[in-house]
Amino acid sequence: MPAMHSVPAPQHVAVIGAGMVGLATAWFLQERGVQVTVLDRTGVAAGASWGNAGWLTPGITTPLPEPAVLRYGLRAVLSPSSPVYVPPRADARLLRFLAGFARHSTPSKWRTAMQAYIPMNRRAFEAFDALEAGGVASMTNEAKSFIAAYRTEAERSVLLDELGHIHSAGQEIEFDVLTGAEAREVEPSLSDDIGAAIRLHGQRFINPGHYMHALADSVRARGGSLVTGADVVNVRDEGAGVRVVTSAGADERYDALVLATGTWLGELARRFGVRTVVQAGRGYSFSVAIEHVPAGPVYFPAQRVACTPLGDRLRVAGMMEFRSAEAPLDRRRILAIAEAARPLLRGADLDARTDEWVGARPCTPDGLPLIGRTGSPRVFAAGGHGMWGITLGPLTGRLLAEQITSGHQPAEIRPFDPLR
Numbered sequence: 001m002p003a004m005h006s007v008p009a010p011q012h013v014a015v016i017g018a019g020m021v022g023l024a025t026a027w028f029l030q031e032r033g034v035q036v037t038v039l040d041r042t043g044v045a046a047g048a049s050w051g052n053a054g055w056l057t058p059g060i061t062t063p064l065p066e067p068a069v070l071r072y073g074l075r076a077v078l079s080p081s082s083p084v085y086v087p088p089r090a091d092a093r094l095l096r097f098l099a100g101f102a103r104h105s106t107p108s109k110w111r112t113a114m115q116a117y118i119p120m121n122r123r124a125f126e127a128f129d130a131l132e133a134g135g136v137a138s139m140t141n142e143a144k145s146f147i148a149a150y151r152t153e154a155e156r157s158v159l160l161d162e163l164g165h166i167h168s169a170g171q172e173i174e175f176d177v178l179t180g181a182e183a184r185e186v187e188p189s190l191s192d193d194i195g196a197a198i199r200l201h202g203q204r205f206i207n208p209g210h211y212m213h214a215l216a217d218s219v220r221a222r223g224g225s226l227v228t229g230a231d232v233v234n235v236r237d238e239g240a241g242v243r244v245v246t247s248a249g250a251d252e253r254y255d256a257l258v259l260a261t262g263t264w265l266g267e268l269a270r271r272f273g274v275r276t277v278v279q280a281g282r283g284y285s286f287s288v289a290i291e292h293v294p295a296g297p298v299y300f301p302a303q304r305v306a307c308t309p310l311g312d313r314l315r316v317a318g319m320m321e322f323r324s325a326e327a328p329l330d331r332r333r334i335l336a337i338a339e340a341a342r343p344l345l346r347g348a349d350l351d352a353r354t355d356e357w358v359g360a361r362p363c364t365p366d367g368l369p370l371i372g373r374t375g376s377p378r379v380f381a382a383g384g385h386g387m388w389g390i391t392l393g394p395l396t397g398r399l400l401a402e403q404i405t406s407g408h409q410p411a412e413i414r415p416f417d418p419l420r
């Protein structure tokens with residue numbers, strides 16, 4: 001079938017945002033012969049794509065709004081040590097987000113959203129494999145063990161139920177149910193407090209900072225330009241092209257544009273008809289030395305703490321703070337994560353933390369990302385992946401590059417239409 005374009009296929013595309021989503025989109029556009037310029041107001045991985053947990057876990061990639069999150073959120077959001085936090089005085093945008101999030105936290109909305117995720121999850125690794133085969137010099141690691149660990153069997157039942165829902169929705173995920181002693185045998189870094197666990201199979205992980213820089217290097221090596229310190233303040237569709245204006249007064253014209261600005265997506269996308277609120281769901285992380293570095297991610301779901309081996313250290317991450325992306329790092333949250341992890345890990349030096357970090361997950365009220373054409377045929381949105389922008393970033397880039405160059409919207413991204 002001939003390509004159907006409302007505009008000619010672009011030759012030079014600007015991508016705003018050098019996180020996982022922007023860099024992957026730029027890379028896959030290059031695969032299709034497009035010249036790319038990536039602009040970021042700070043630099044590579046300046047947003048959420050640096051200090052995250054680096055899990056590539058399509059087996060458990062599910063919509064964030066779900067009945068249990070809502071129940072939990074309403075119960076415990078106001079305490080500084082709670083893993084989910086909402087400021088007592090929310091602004092209008094946050095209230096809109098929370099109302100939408102609550103509306104989508106029903107079993108039937110979850111099932112519908114899950115159906116949108118499944119085709120993406122099936123192909124998520126394929127996009128990583130294409131990046132690796134194409135020369136990105138940072139590998140994905142197979143998670144030799146991926147343990148979700150609990151104090152009690154009762155706590156474990158929450159994830160077992162969720163795995164049941166995932167399975168009923170049609171997504172395969174293999175797992176074993178372990179006792180505390182069995183879990184410690186697989187993963188000696190777990191403490192004696194652990195009394196029950198689940199081992200997930202077939203998942204992977206990366207060192208996100210390394211990976212982003214390797215991806216950026218590959219974009220450059222293939223002839224792309226990467227402009228850092230470029231704060232894009234205005235974008236105009238001029239009919240035959242798109243004008244991109246930065247705060248420093250640079251003013252360049254491109255054939256098309258991709259907005260991959262993470263939690264800040266709404267700022268530039270709104271004027272092109274994207275009405276979905278993108279709200280910062282802030283998370284924190286740090287890394288510590290540990291006697292036995294785990295062979296894969298360790299997850300403490302009851303505490304909402306995610307651990308990932310990064311070389312000879314362990315990254316410990318957690319928290320979901322629905323507040324401004326610009327708010328300063330709140331030290332109480334770092335301490336709360338360390339205290340939650342302390343009794344559960346063996347041999348981890350949780351007082352000698354390095355790389356303390358806060359970053360903002362780009363969350364949407366319906367839990368679905370925004371991927372595709374906006375109200376302008378030359379302006380595309382790519383973001384809003386919430387908890388899963390690392391797992392789904394490369395496939396997002398691959399499918400969006402297909403849409404931009406062919407004019408066809410791939411079926412997988414239809415539910416993520418930015419104009420919904």
Ligand SMILES: Cc1cc2nc3c(=O)[nH]c(=O)nc-3n(C[C@H](O)[C@H](O)[C@H](O)COP(=O)(O)OP(=O)(O)OC[C@H]3O[C@@H](n4cnc5c(N)ncnc54)[C@H](O)[C@@H]3O)c2cc1C
Pocket residue numbers: 016017018019020021022039040041042043044045046047048049050051052053054055056230231232233260261262263264281282283284285317318359360361362382383384385386387388389390391392393
């Ligand atoms: C604690 C934590 C743990 C997580 N763990 C995982 C995980 O294990 N697995 C997973 O899949 N996901 C995880 N996530 C989610 C994941 O990190 C995000 O979904 C993903 O990084 C979003 O990528 P992005 O490219 O859309 O945005 P970002 O990485 O935030 O990139 C956006 C970029 O746009 C730039 N920018 C913004 N506005 C402008 C402008 N006007 N002009 C120029 N540049 C601009 C910013 O500087 C930034 O570099 C986690 C998140 C957190 C916080």
